[in-house]
Amino acid sequence: MQCSYYDAGVCRSCTLMGVPHATQVADKEAGVRALVGAHLDWLPPVVGPESAFRNKAKMVVGGTLDAPTLGILDRAGAGVDLQGCGLYPPELSRIFGVLASFVGLARLQPYDVPTRTGELKNILVTLAPDGALMVRFVLRSQESVARIRKHLPALGDIAVVSANILPEHKAVVEGSQEIVLTERATLTMRVNDIDLHLRPQSFFQTNTEVAAALYRQAAAWVDEAAPSSLWDLYCGVGGFALHCAGGPTAPRDVVGIEISAEAIASAQTSCAELGLDRVRFAAGDATQFALASSAAPDLVIVNPPRRGIGPELAGWLESSGVRHVVYSSCNAQTLARDLAAMPSLRPTRARLLDMFPQTTHYEVITLLERR
Incomplete structure:
Protein backbone atom coordinates (compact mmCIF):
# COMPACT_ATOMS: atom_id res chain seq x y z
CA MET A 1 0.00 0.00 0.00
CA GLN A 2 1.28 3.45 -0.94
CA CYS A 3 0.29 6.46 1.18
CA SER A 4 1.06 10.05 0.21
CA TYR A 5 0.45 11.24 3.79
CA TYR A 6 3.07 8.81 5.11
CA ASP A 7 5.55 9.62 2.34
CA ALA A 8 5.23 13.34 3.09
CA GLY A 9 5.70 12.78 6.83
CA VAL A 10 2.24 14.21 7.52
CA CYS A 11 0.93 11.09 9.26
CA ARG A 12 2.99 8.19 10.60
CA SER A 13 0.18 6.33 12.39
CA CYS A 14 0.66 3.29 10.14
CA THR A 15 4.06 2.26 11.41
CA LEU A 16 4.45 -0.62 8.92
CA MET A 17 3.59 1.41 5.83
CA GLY A 18 5.89 0.35 3.00
CA VAL A 19 6.52 -3.13 4.43
CA PRO A 20 5.06 -5.81 2.11
CA HIS A 21 1.77 -7.04 3.51
CA ALA A 22 2.84 -10.70 3.50
CA THR A 23 5.94 -9.74 5.51
CA GLN A 24 3.81 -7.82 8.01
CA VAL A 25 1.62 -10.86 8.63
CA ALA A 26 4.56 -13.27 8.87
CA ASP A 27 6.36 -11.03 11.36
CA LYS A 28 3.25 -10.64 13.51
CA GLU A 29 2.68 -14.38 13.61
CA ALA A 30 6.33 -15.04 14.47
CA GLY A 31 6.13 -12.59 17.36
CA VAL A 32 2.91 -14.10 18.68
CA ARG A 33 4.24 -17.65 18.34
CA ALA A 34 7.32 -16.70 20.36
CA LEU A 35 5.13 -15.47 23.21
CA VAL A 36 2.27 -17.98 23.15
CA GLY A 37 4.09 -21.13 22.01
CA ALA A 38 5.35 -22.51 18.71
CA HIS A 39 4.24 -26.02 19.70
CA LEU A 40 0.57 -25.22 19.22
CA ASP A 41 -1.38 -26.24 16.14
CA TRP A 42 -1.21 -22.88 14.33
CA LEU A 43 -3.88 -22.51 11.67
CA PRO A 44 -3.08 -20.34 8.61
CA PRO A 45 -3.38 -16.62 9.36
CA VAL A 46 -6.57 -14.84 8.37
CA VAL A 47 -5.66 -12.05 5.97
CA GLY A 48 -8.02 -9.47 4.47
CA PRO A 49 -7.38 -6.43 2.26
CA GLU A 50 -4.38 -4.30 3.19
CA SER A 51 -6.25 -1.08 2.40
CA ALA A 52 -9.84 0.23 2.51
CA PHE A 53 -10.67 -2.18 5.33
CA ARG A 54 -11.69 0.09 8.21
CA ASN A 55 -15.38 0.33 9.06
CA ALA A 185 -30.64 4.54 17.53
CA THR A 186 -28.78 1.46 16.26
CA LEU A 187 -26.71 0.58 13.21
CA THR A 188 -27.16 -2.96 11.89
CA MET A 189 -23.88 -4.77 11.28
CA ARG A 190 -24.69 -7.96 9.39
CA VAL A 191 -21.92 -10.47 10.02
CA ASN A 192 -22.09 -14.11 8.88
CA ASP A 193 -25.89 -13.82 8.38
CA ILE A 194 -26.35 -12.50 11.93
CA ASP A 195 -27.55 -8.95 12.51
CA LEU A 196 -25.53 -7.32 15.28
CA HIS A 197 -27.10 -4.07 16.45
CA LEU A 198 -24.59 -1.35 17.26
CA ARG A 199 -25.59 1.55 19.49
CA PRO A 200 -23.44 4.73 19.48
CA GLN A 201 -21.23 3.84 22.46
CA SER A 202 -20.93 0.13 21.67
CA PHE A 203 -17.59 -1.37 20.63
CA PHE A 204 -17.24 -3.26 17.35
CA GLN A 205 -14.13 -4.56 15.62
CA THR A 206 -12.83 -2.09 13.02
CA ASN A 207 -12.35 -4.73 10.30
CA THR A 208 -15.68 -6.35 9.46
CA GLU A 209 -14.30 -9.02 7.12
CA VAL A 210 -11.69 -10.25 9.58
CA ALA A 211 -14.14 -9.98 12.50
CA ALA A 212 -16.48 -12.32 10.61
CA ALA A 213 -13.64 -14.83 10.29
CA LEU A 214 -12.87 -14.47 14.00
CA TYR A 215 -16.47 -15.33 14.94
CA ARG A 216 -16.52 -18.26 12.50
CA GLN A 217 -13.35 -19.70 14.02
CA ALA A 218 -14.70 -19.43 17.56
CA ALA A 219 -18.00 -21.01 16.51
CA ALA A 220 -16.18 -23.91 14.85
CA TRP A 221 -14.17 -24.67 18.00
CA VAL A 222 -17.24 -24.34 20.20
CA ASP A 223 -19.27 -26.67 17.99
CA GLU A 224 -16.44 -29.20 18.14
CA ALA A 225 -16.33 -29.03 21.94
CA ALA A 226 -20.17 -29.27 22.02
CA PRO A 227 -20.76 -27.60 25.41
CA SER A 228 -24.28 -27.43 26.77
CA SER A 229 -23.51 -24.12 28.46
CA LEU A 230 -21.07 -21.29 27.86
CA TRP A 231 -20.21 -17.80 29.00
CA ASP A 232 -19.05 -14.98 26.77
CA LEU A 233 -17.10 -12.64 29.04
CA TYR A 234 -16.29 -9.13 27.77
CA CYS A 235 -19.01 -9.90 25.23
CA GLY A 236 -19.39 -6.44 23.67
CA VAL A 237 -22.45 -6.43 21.39
CA GLY A 238 -22.66 -10.22 21.61
CA GLY A 239 -20.75 -11.30 18.52
CA PHE A 240 -19.22 -14.45 20.00
CA ALA A 241 -22.27 -15.38 22.08
CA LEU A 242 -24.73 -15.11 19.20
CA HIS A 243 -22.45 -17.01 16.82
CA CYS A 244 -21.96 -19.78 19.38
CA ALA A 245 -25.53 -20.16 20.65
CA GLY A 246 -26.08 -23.39 18.72
CA GLY A 247 -28.65 -24.20 16.07
CA PRO A 248 -32.35 -25.03 16.54
CA THR A 249 -31.58 -28.71 17.13
CA ALA A 250 -28.77 -28.11 19.66
CA PRO A 251 -29.34 -24.81 21.48
CA ARG A 252 -27.02 -23.89 24.33
CA ASP A 253 -27.41 -21.96 27.54
CA VAL A 254 -25.38 -18.83 26.91
CA VAL A 255 -24.61 -15.87 29.18
CA GLY A 256 -22.88 -12.73 27.89
CA ILE A 257 -21.32 -10.25 30.33
CA GLU A 258 -20.04 -6.78 29.42
CA ILE A 259 -19.34 -3.67 31.50
CA SER A 260 -20.93 -1.34 28.92
CA ALA A 261 -24.70 -1.02 29.34
CA GLU A 262 -24.92 0.37 25.79
CA ALA A 263 -23.27 -2.73 24.37
CA ILE A 264 -25.57 -4.98 26.38
CA ALA A 265 -28.61 -3.11 25.07
CA SER A 266 -27.28 -3.74 21.56
CA ALA A 267 -26.77 -7.45 22.27
CA GLN A 268 -30.23 -7.83 23.78
CA THR A 269 -31.81 -6.28 20.68
CA SER A 270 -29.98 -8.73 18.42
CA CYS A 271 -30.85 -11.66 20.66
CA ALA A 272 -34.56 -10.78 20.70
CA GLU A 273 -34.64 -10.55 16.89
CA LEU A 274 -33.03 -13.97 16.61
CA GLY A 275 -35.51 -15.48 19.08
CA LEU A 276 -32.78 -17.08 21.23
CA ASP A 277 -34.59 -17.77 24.49
CA ARG A 278 -31.63 -19.61 26.05
CA VAL A 279 -29.25 -16.67 25.59
CA ARG A 280 -29.13 -13.79 28.04
CA PHE A 281 -26.96 -10.72 28.41
CA ALA A 282 -26.22 -8.62 31.48
CA ALA A 283 -24.14 -5.54 32.22
CA GLY A 284 -21.42 -6.11 34.77
CA ASP A 285 -17.77 -6.77 35.51
CA ALA A 286 -16.65 -10.08 33.95
CA THR A 287 -14.34 -11.03 36.82
CA GLN A 288 -16.86 -10.23 39.53
CA PHE A 289 -19.56 -12.16 37.67
CA ALA A 290 -17.37 -15.27 37.56
CA LEU A 291 -16.27 -15.00 41.20
CA ALA A 292 -19.87 -14.61 42.38
CA SER A 293 -21.26 -17.52 40.35
CA SER A 294 -22.22 -20.72 42.13
CA ALA A 295 -21.52 -22.96 39.15
CA ALA A 296 -19.28 -22.89 36.10
CA PRO A 297 -20.29 -23.51 32.48
CA ASP A 298 -18.75 -26.11 30.20
CA LEU A 299 -16.93 -23.51 28.11
CA VAL A 300 -15.90 -19.88 28.53
CA ILE A 301 -15.09 -17.36 25.80
CA VAL A 302 -13.02 -14.34 26.84
CA ASN A 303 -12.28 -11.31 24.67
CA PRO A 304 -10.66 -8.81 27.05
CA PRO A 305 -9.08 -5.43 26.31
CA ARG A 306 -5.32 -5.16 25.90
CA ARG A 307 -4.69 -5.57 29.64
CA GLY A 308 -5.92 -9.19 29.48
CA ILE A 309 -8.19 -11.02 31.91
CA GLY A 310 -5.92 -10.49 34.92
CA PRO A 311 -4.90 -12.75 37.83
CA GLU A 312 -8.32 -13.01 39.52
CA LEU A 313 -10.23 -14.28 36.51
CA ALA A 314 -7.31 -16.44 35.39
CA GLY A 315 -7.20 -17.96 38.86
CA TRP A 316 -10.93 -18.61 38.81
CA LEU A 317 -10.72 -20.31 35.40
CA GLU A 318 -7.78 -22.41 36.58
CA SER A 319 -9.73 -23.80 39.54
CA SER A 320 -13.22 -23.77 38.02
CA GLY A 321 -13.35 -27.10 36.23
CA VAL A 322 -14.27 -25.40 32.94
CA ARG A 323 -13.26 -27.85 30.22
CA HIS A 324 -12.54 -25.42 27.38
CA VAL A 325 -11.66 -21.74 27.04
CA VAL A 326 -11.61 -19.75 23.81
CA TYR A 327 -9.39 -16.72 24.36
CA SER A 328 -9.45 -13.90 21.80
CA SER A 329 -6.65 -11.40 22.42
CA CYS A 330 -5.25 -8.24 20.86
CA ASN A 331 -2.09 -8.41 22.99
CA ALA A 332 0.01 -11.58 23.01
CA GLN A 333 2.08 -10.34 25.95
CA THR A 334 -0.90 -10.26 28.33
CA LEU A 335 -2.26 -13.43 26.71
CA ALA A 336 1.00 -15.24 27.52
CA ARG A 337 0.88 -13.92 31.10
CA ASP A 338 -2.70 -15.12 31.54
CA LEU A 339 -1.90 -18.54 30.04
CA ALA A 340 0.93 -18.97 32.54
CA ALA A 341 -1.59 -18.40 35.35
CA MET A 342 -3.79 -21.24 34.02
CA PRO A 343 -1.42 -24.24 33.72
CA SER A 344 -4.30 -26.76 33.83
CA LEU A 345 -5.79 -25.21 30.70
CA ARG A 346 -3.42 -26.16 27.91
CA PRO A 347 -3.41 -24.08 24.72
CA THR A 348 -3.77 -26.50 21.80
CA ARG A 349 -4.71 -24.42 18.75
CA ALA A 350 -4.26 -20.82 17.73
CA ARG A 351 -4.76 -18.50 14.80
CA LEU A 352 -3.53 -15.02 13.99
CA LEU A 353 -6.00 -12.64 12.38
CA ASP A 354 -4.60 -9.57 10.62
CA MET A 355 -7.26 -7.20 11.96
CA PHE A 356 -5.10 -4.07 11.58
CA PRO A 357 -2.89 -4.07 8.45
CA GLN A 358 -0.10 -1.47 8.24
CA THR A 359 0.36 -1.59 12.01
CA THR A 360 1.92 -3.98 14.51
CA HIS A 361 -1.52 -4.76 15.95
CA TYR A 362 -3.45 -8.00 15.41
CA GLU A 363 -5.99 -10.36 16.94
CA VAL A 364 -5.09 -13.90 17.99
CA ILE A 365 -7.59 -16.56 19.01
CA THR A 366 -6.50 -19.54 21.10
CA LEU A 367 -8.28 -22.73 22.16
CA LEU A 368 -7.48 -24.00 25.67
CA GLU A 369 -8.33 -27.52 26.86
CA ARG A 370 -8.14 -28.78 30.42
CA ARG A 371 -5.40 -31.33 30.95
Whole structure:
Protein backbone atom coordinates (compact mmCIF):
# COMPACT_ATOMS: atom_id res chain seq x y z
CA MET A 1 0.00 0.00 0.00
CA GLN A 2 1.28 3.45 -0.94
CA CYS A 3 0.29 6.46 1.18
CA SER A 4 1.06 10.05 0.21
CA TYR A 5 0.45 11.24 3.79
CA TYR A 6 3.07 8.81 5.11
CA ASP A 7 5.55 9.62 2.34
CA ALA A 8 5.23 13.34 3.09
CA GLY A 9 5.70 12.78 6.83
CA VAL A 10 2.24 14.21 7.52
CA CYS A 11 0.93 11.09 9.26
CA ARG A 12 2.99 8.19 10.60
CA SER A 13 0.18 6.33 12.39
CA CYS A 14 0.66 3.29 10.14
CA THR A 15 4.06 2.26 11.41
CA LEU A 16 4.45 -0.62 8.92
CA MET A 17 3.59 1.41 5.83
CA GLY A 18 5.89 0.35 3.00
CA VAL A 19 6.52 -3.13 4.43
CA PRO A 20 5.06 -5.81 2.11
CA HIS A 21 1.77 -7.04 3.51
CA ALA A 22 2.84 -10.70 3.50
CA THR A 23 5.94 -9.74 5.51
CA GLN A 24 3.81 -7.82 8.01
CA VAL A 25 1.62 -10.86 8.63
CA ALA A 26 4.56 -13.27 8.87
CA ASP A 27 6.36 -11.03 11.36
CA LYS A 28 3.25 -10.64 13.51
CA GLU A 29 2.68 -14.38 13.61
CA ALA A 30 6.33 -15.04 14.47
CA GLY A 31 6.13 -12.59 17.36
CA VAL A 32 2.91 -14.10 18.68
CA ARG A 33 4.24 -17.65 18.34
CA ALA A 34 7.32 -16.70 20.36
CA LEU A 35 5.13 -15.47 23.21
CA VAL A 36 2.27 -17.98 23.15
CA GLY A 37 4.09 -21.13 22.01
CA ALA A 38 5.35 -22.51 18.71
CA HIS A 39 4.24 -26.02 19.70
CA LEU A 40 0.57 -25.22 19.22
CA ASP A 41 -1.38 -26.24 16.14
CA TRP A 42 -1.21 -22.88 14.33
CA LEU A 43 -3.88 -22.51 11.67
CA PRO A 44 -3.08 -20.34 8.61
CA PRO A 45 -3.38 -16.62 9.36
CA VAL A 46 -6.57 -14.84 8.37
CA VAL A 47 -5.66 -12.05 5.97
CA GLY A 48 -8.02 -9.47 4.47
CA PRO A 49 -7.38 -6.43 2.26
CA GLU A 50 -4.38 -4.30 3.19
CA SER A 51 -6.25 -1.08 2.40
CA ALA A 52 -9.84 0.23 2.51
CA PHE A 53 -10.67 -2.18 5.33
CA ARG A 54 -11.69 0.09 8.21
CA ASN A 55 -15.38 0.33 9.06
CA LYS A 56 -14.83 3.17 11.52
CA ALA A 57 -13.21 6.59 11.24
CA LYS A 58 -12.18 8.58 14.29
CA MET A 59 -11.58 12.02 12.86
CA VAL A 60 -10.19 14.78 15.05
CA VAL A 61 -11.63 18.13 13.92
CA GLY A 62 -9.27 21.09 13.55
CA GLY A 63 -8.91 24.18 11.43
CA THR A 64 -11.67 26.78 11.24
CA LEU A 65 -15.38 26.99 10.54
CA ASP A 66 -14.73 27.85 6.90
CA ALA A 67 -11.81 25.44 6.44
CA PRO A 68 -12.14 22.54 8.91
CA THR A 69 -9.73 19.61 8.90
CA LEU A 70 -10.78 16.03 9.56
CA GLY A 71 -7.96 13.74 10.61
CA ILE A 72 -5.40 14.12 13.38
CA LEU A 73 -3.56 16.89 15.24
CA ASP A 74 0.12 17.64 14.83
CA ARG A 75 2.48 18.12 17.77
CA ALA A 76 1.48 21.77 18.07
CA GLY A 77 -2.20 20.87 18.23
CA ALA A 78 -3.03 22.05 14.71
CA GLY A 79 -5.38 20.03 12.53
CA VAL A 80 -4.01 17.73 9.82
CA ASP A 81 -6.57 16.77 7.18
CA LEU A 82 -6.63 13.05 6.27
CA GLN A 83 -9.85 12.77 4.29
CA GLY A 84 -7.99 10.84 1.58
CA CYS A 85 -6.62 8.15 3.94
CA GLY A 86 -6.41 4.84 2.09
CA LEU A 87 -7.52 2.78 5.09
CA TYR A 88 -11.14 3.86 4.51
CA PRO A 89 -13.37 2.28 1.86
CA PRO A 90 -15.02 4.63 -0.66
CA GLU A 91 -18.41 4.27 1.06
CA LEU A 92 -16.86 5.83 4.17
CA SER A 93 -14.57 8.35 2.49
CA ARG A 94 -17.43 9.88 0.52
CA ILE A 95 -19.10 11.21 3.68
CA PHE A 96 -16.05 13.19 4.83
CA GLY A 97 -16.61 16.06 2.41
CA VAL A 98 -20.27 16.27 3.45
CA LEU A 99 -19.24 16.40 7.09
CA ALA A 100 -16.63 19.10 6.45
CA SER A 101 -19.30 21.25 4.79
CA PHE A 102 -21.70 20.53 7.63
CA VAL A 103 -19.22 21.97 10.15
CA GLY A 104 -19.64 25.39 8.55
CA LEU A 105 -23.37 25.04 7.89
CA ALA A 106 -24.19 24.20 11.51
CA ARG A 107 -21.56 26.62 12.85
CA LEU A 108 -19.71 23.92 14.75
CA GLN A 109 -16.58 25.74 15.92
CA PRO A 110 -13.64 23.27 15.83
CA TYR A 111 -12.09 22.76 19.25
CA ASP A 112 -8.65 24.31 19.53
CA VAL A 113 -6.49 22.23 21.86
CA PRO A 114 -3.79 24.85 22.66
CA THR A 115 -6.32 27.52 23.69
CA ARG A 116 -9.04 25.14 24.88
CA THR A 117 -11.71 26.99 22.95
CA GLY A 118 -14.35 25.82 20.49
CA GLU A 119 -16.99 23.10 20.53
CA LEU A 120 -16.49 20.28 18.01
CA LYS A 121 -13.72 17.89 19.03
CA ASN A 122 -14.16 14.72 16.97
CA ILE A 123 -16.43 13.17 14.38
CA LEU A 124 -16.82 9.41 14.61
CA VAL A 125 -18.25 7.56 11.61
CA THR A 126 -19.12 3.85 11.39
CA LEU A 127 -19.95 2.01 8.16
CA ALA A 128 -22.27 -1.02 8.14
CA PRO A 129 -21.83 -3.83 5.58
CA ASP A 130 -24.99 -2.67 3.78
CA GLY A 131 -23.58 0.85 3.36
CA ALA A 132 -25.57 2.49 6.17
CA LEU A 133 -23.71 5.01 8.33
CA MET A 134 -23.61 6.17 11.93
CA VAL A 135 -22.24 9.68 12.57
CA ARG A 136 -21.38 10.94 16.05
CA PHE A 137 -20.37 14.54 16.79
CA VAL A 138 -18.18 14.77 19.90
CA LEU A 139 -18.83 18.19 21.45
CA ARG A 140 -17.59 20.13 24.45
CA SER A 141 -21.15 21.07 25.44
CA GLN A 142 -24.76 20.92 24.25
CA GLU A 143 -24.56 24.48 22.88
CA SER A 144 -24.65 23.37 19.24
CA VAL A 145 -26.98 20.36 19.50
CA ALA A 146 -30.04 22.31 18.37
CA ARG A 147 -28.18 23.52 15.25
CA ILE A 148 -27.08 20.02 14.38
CA ARG A 149 -30.65 18.82 14.71
CA LYS A 150 -31.91 21.69 12.56
CA HIS A 151 -29.50 20.97 9.71
CA LEU A 152 -29.68 17.14 9.78
CA PRO A 153 -31.26 16.96 6.28
CA ALA A 154 -28.02 18.38 4.86
CA LEU A 155 -26.23 15.19 5.89
CA GLY A 156 -28.37 13.10 3.55
CA ASP A 157 -29.40 9.53 4.30
CA ILE A 158 -27.55 8.79 7.54
CA ALA A 159 -29.04 5.95 9.59
CA VAL A 160 -27.96 7.19 13.03
CA VAL A 161 -26.73 10.62 14.12
CA SER A 162 -25.87 11.52 17.69
CA ALA A 163 -24.13 14.15 19.77
CA ASN A 164 -21.63 12.93 22.33
CA ILE A 165 -20.75 15.37 25.11
CA LEU A 166 -17.13 15.53 26.29
CA PRO A 167 -16.70 18.65 28.46
CA GLU A 168 -13.29 17.74 29.90
CA HIS A 169 -10.03 18.73 28.26
CA LYS A 170 -8.34 15.35 28.08
CA ALA A 171 -6.96 12.92 25.55
CA VAL A 172 -9.99 10.67 25.11
CA VAL A 173 -12.17 10.15 22.05
CA GLU A 174 -15.63 10.51 23.58
CA GLY A 175 -17.58 11.30 26.72
CA SER A 176 -20.23 9.40 28.66
CA GLN A 177 -23.32 11.37 27.58
CA GLU A 178 -24.93 10.54 24.23
CA ILE A 179 -27.87 12.35 22.63
CA VAL A 180 -29.38 10.44 19.70
CA LEU A 181 -30.75 12.88 17.10
CA THR A 182 -32.38 10.45 14.65
CA GLU A 183 -35.33 8.11 14.90
CA ARG A 184 -33.03 5.12 14.64
CA ALA A 185 -30.64 4.54 17.53
CA THR A 186 -28.78 1.46 16.26
CA LEU A 187 -26.71 0.58 13.21
CA THR A 188 -27.16 -2.96 11.89
CA MET A 189 -23.88 -4.77 11.28
CA ARG A 190 -24.69 -7.96 9.39
CA VAL A 191 -21.92 -10.47 10.02
CA ASN A 192 -22.09 -14.11 8.88
CA ASP A 193 -25.89 -13.82 8.38
CA ILE A 194 -26.35 -12.50 11.93
CA ASP A 195 -27.55 -8.95 12.51
CA LEU A 196 -25.53 -7.32 15.28
CA HIS A 197 -27.10 -4.07 16.45
CA LEU A 198 -24.59 -1.35 17.26
CA ARG A 199 -25.59 1.55 19.49
CA PRO A 200 -23.44 4.73 19.48
CA GLN A 201 -21.23 3.84 22.46
CA SER A 202 -20.93 0.13 21.67
CA PHE A 203 -17.59 -1.37 20.63
CA PHE A 204 -17.24 -3.26 17.35
CA GLN A 205 -14.13 -4.56 15.62
CA THR A 206 -12.83 -2.09 13.02
CA ASN A 207 -12.35 -4.73 10.30
CA THR A 208 -15.68 -6.35 9.46
CA GLU A 209 -14.30 -9.02 7.12
CA VAL A 210 -11.69 -10.25 9.58
CA ALA A 211 -14.14 -9.98 12.50
CA ALA A 212 -16.48 -12.32 10.61
CA ALA A 213 -13.64 -14.83 10.29
CA LEU A 214 -12.87 -14.47 14.00
CA TYR A 215 -16.47 -15.33 14.94
CA ARG A 216 -16.52 -18.26 12.50
CA GLN A 217 -13.35 -19.70 14.02
CA ALA A 218 -14.70 -19.43 17.56
CA ALA A 219 -18.00 -21.01 16.51
CA ALA A 220 -16.18 -23.91 14.85
CA TRP A 221 -14.17 -24.67 18.00
CA VAL A 222 -17.24 -24.34 20.20
CA ASP A 223 -19.27 -26.67 17.99
CA GLU A 224 -16.44 -29.20 18.14
CA ALA A 225 -16.33 -29.03 21.94
CA ALA A 226 -20.17 -29.27 22.02
CA PRO A 227 -20.76 -27.60 25.41
CA SER A 228 -24.28 -27.43 26.77
CA SER A 229 -23.51 -24.12 28.46
CA LEU A 230 -21.07 -21.29 27.86
CA TRP A 231 -20.21 -17.80 29.00
CA ASP A 232 -19.05 -14.98 26.77
CA LEU A 233 -17.10 -12.64 29.04
CA TYR A 234 -16.29 -9.13 27.77
CA CYS A 235 -19.01 -9.90 25.23
CA GLY A 236 -19.39 -6.44 23.67
CA VAL A 237 -22.45 -6.43 21.39
CA GLY A 238 -22.66 -10.22 21.61
CA GLY A 239 -20.75 -11.30 18.52
CA PHE A 240 -19.22 -14.45 20.00
CA ALA A 241 -22.27 -15.38 22.08
CA LEU A 242 -24.73 -15.11 19.20
CA HIS A 243 -22.45 -17.01 16.82
CA CYS A 244 -21.96 -19.78 19.38
CA ALA A 245 -25.53 -20.16 20.65
CA GLY A 246 -26.08 -23.39 18.72
CA GLY A 247 -28.65 -24.20 16.07
CA PRO A 248 -32.35 -25.03 16.54
CA THR A 249 -31.58 -28.71 17.13
CA ALA A 250 -28.77 -28.11 19.66
CA PRO A 251 -29.34 -24.81 21.48
CA ARG A 252 -27.02 -23.89 24.33
CA ASP A 253 -27.41 -21.96 27.54
CA VAL A 254 -25.38 -18.83 26.91
CA VAL A 255 -24.61 -15.87 29.18
CA GLY A 256 -22.88 -12.73 27.89
CA ILE A 257 -21.32 -10.25 30.33
CA GLU A 258 -20.04 -6.78 29.42
CA ILE A 259 -19.34 -3.67 31.50
CA SER A 260 -20.93 -1.34 28.92
CA ALA A 261 -24.70 -1.02 29.34
CA GLU A 262 -24.92 0.37 25.79
CA ALA A 263 -23.27 -2.73 24.37
CA ILE A 264 -25.57 -4.98 26.38
CA ALA A 265 -28.61 -3.11 25.07
CA SER A 266 -27.28 -3.74 21.56
CA ALA A 267 -26.77 -7.45 22.27
CA GLN A 268 -30.23 -7.83 23.78
CA THR A 269 -31.81 -6.28 20.68
CA SER A 270 -29.98 -8.73 18.42
CA CYS A 271 -30.85 -11.66 20.66
CA ALA A 272 -34.56 -10.78 20.70
CA GLU A 273 -34.64 -10.55 16.89
CA LEU A 274 -33.03 -13.97 16.61
CA GLY A 275 -35.51 -15.48 19.08
CA LEU A 276 -32.78 -17.08 21.23
CA ASP A 277 -34.59 -17.77 24.49
CA ARG A 278 -31.63 -19.61 26.05
CA VAL A 279 -29.25 -16.67 25.59
CA ARG A 280 -29.13 -13.79 28.04
CA PHE A 281 -26.96 -10.72 28.41
CA ALA A 282 -26.22 -8.62 31.48
CA ALA A 283 -24.14 -5.54 32.22
CA GLY A 284 -21.42 -6.11 34.77
CA ASP A 285 -17.77 -6.77 35.51
CA ALA A 286 -16.65 -10.08 33.95
CA THR A 287 -14.34 -11.03 36.82
CA GLN A 288 -16.86 -10.23 39.53
CA PHE A 289 -19.56 -12.16 37.67
CA ALA A 290 -17.37 -15.27 37.56
CA LEU A 291 -16.27 -15.00 41.20
CA ALA A 292 -19.87 -14.61 42.38
CA SER A 293 -21.26 -17.52 40.35
CA SER A 294 -22.22 -20.72 42.13
CA ALA A 295 -21.52 -22.96 39.15
CA ALA A 296 -19.28 -22.89 36.10
CA PRO A 297 -20.29 -23.51 32.48
CA ASP A 298 -18.75 -26.11 30.20
CA LEU A 299 -16.93 -23.51 28.11
CA VAL A 300 -15.90 -19.88 28.53
CA ILE A 301 -15.09 -17.36 25.80
CA VAL A 302 -13.02 -14.34 26.84
CA ASN A 303 -12.28 -11.31 24.67
CA PRO A 304 -10.66 -8.81 27.05
CA PRO A 305 -9.08 -5.43 26.31
CA ARG A 306 -5.32 -5.16 25.90
CA ARG A 307 -4.69 -5.57 29.64
CA GLY A 308 -5.92 -9.19 29.48
CA ILE A 309 -8.19 -11.02 31.91
CA GLY A 310 -5.92 -10.49 34.92
CA PRO A 311 -4.90 -12.75 37.83
CA GLU A 312 -8.32 -13.01 39.52
CA LEU A 313 -10.23 -14.28 36.51
CA ALA A 314 -7.31 -16.44 35.39
CA GLY A 315 -7.20 -17.96 38.86
CA TRP A 316 -10.93 -18.61 38.81
CA LEU A 317 -10.72 -20.31 35.40
CA GLU A 318 -7.78 -22.41 36.58
CA SER A 319 -9.73 -23.80 39.54
CA SER A 320 -13.22 -23.77 38.02
CA GLY A 321 -13.35 -27.10 36.23
CA VAL A 322 -14.27 -25.40 32.94
CA ARG A 323 -13.26 -27.85 30.22
CA HIS A 324 -12.54 -25.42 27.38
CA VAL A 325 -11.66 -21.74 27.04
CA VAL A 326 -11.61 -19.75 23.81
CA TYR A 327 -9.39 -16.72 24.36
CA SER A 328 -9.45 -13.90 21.80
CA SER A 329 -6.65 -11.40 22.42
CA CYS A 330 -5.25 -8.24 20.86
CA ASN A 331 -2.09 -8.41 22.99
CA ALA A 332 0.01 -11.58 23.01
CA GLN A 333 2.08 -10.34 25.95
CA THR A 334 -0.90 -10.26 28.33
CA LEU A 335 -2.26 -13.43 26.71
CA ALA A 336 1.00 -15.24 27.52
CA ARG A 337 0.88 -13.92 31.10
CA ASP A 338 -2.70 -15.12 31.54
CA LEU A 339 -1.90 -18.54 30.04
CA ALA A 340 0.93 -18.97 32.54
CA ALA A 341 -1.59 -18.40 35.35
CA MET A 342 -3.79 -21.24 34.02
CA PRO A 343 -1.42 -24.24 33.72
CA SER A 344 -4.30 -26.76 33.83
CA LEU A 345 -5.79 -25.21 30.70
CA ARG A 346 -3.42 -26.16 27.91
CA PRO A 347 -3.41 -24.08 24.72
CA THR A 348 -3.77 -26.50 21.80
CA ARG A 349 -4.71 -24.42 18.75
CA ALA A 350 -4.26 -20.82 17.73
CA ARG A 351 -4.76 -18.50 14.80
CA LEU A 352 -3.53 -15.02 13.99
CA LEU A 353 -6.00 -12.64 12.38
CA ASP A 354 -4.60 -9.57 10.62
CA MET A 355 -7.26 -7.20 11.96
CA PHE A 356 -5.10 -4.07 11.58
CA PRO A 357 -2.89 -4.07 8.45
CA GLN A 358 -0.10 -1.47 8.24
CA THR A 359 0.36 -1.59 12.01
CA THR A 360 1.92 -3.98 14.51
CA HIS A 361 -1.52 -4.76 15.95
CA TYR A 362 -3.45 -8.00 15.41
CA GLU A 363 -5.99 -10.36 16.94
CA VAL A 364 -5.09 -13.90 17.99
CA ILE A 365 -7.59 -16.56 19.01
CA THR A 366 -6.50 -19.54 21.10
CA LEU A 367 -8.28 -22.73 22.16
CA LEU A 368 -7.48 -24.00 25.67
CA GLU A 369 -8.33 -27.52 26.86
CA ARG A 370 -8.14 -28.78 30.42
CA ARG A 371 -5.40 -31.33 30.95
